[in-house]
């Protein structure tokens with residue numbers, strides 16, 4: 001369970017949008033099959049959102065350990081069928097998670113490159 005200072009408001013209209021450690025978030029509820037995912041509340045804009053919003057895990061249902069294992073295998077260049085066998089999930093699941101993580105990684109890359117120094 002990560003500290004709330006690692007999270008930020010996901011409401012783009014909020015003055016604290018994207019600000020980590022602004023001390024504006026609280027846990028207002030839990031959800032998911034085992035009530036293991038936190039629903040966060042922003043004191044600034046009064047909106048609620050999943051702790052997974054803005055991450056590649058948002059909307060995906062595998063247990064967290066299995067998700068991380070799946071993505072670790074993909075990151076180590078394991079193919080879809082190998083990963084499927086090793087993690088114990090359907091190959092289509094591997095593909096779906098791979099695509100979700102890839103979209104997130106591309107968005108992060110584009111954001112980081114946009115702010116890289118030009119003369120180095």
Ligand SMILES: [Zn+2]
Pocket residue numbers: 009010011014015016017042043044045046047
């Ligand atoms: Zn907010």
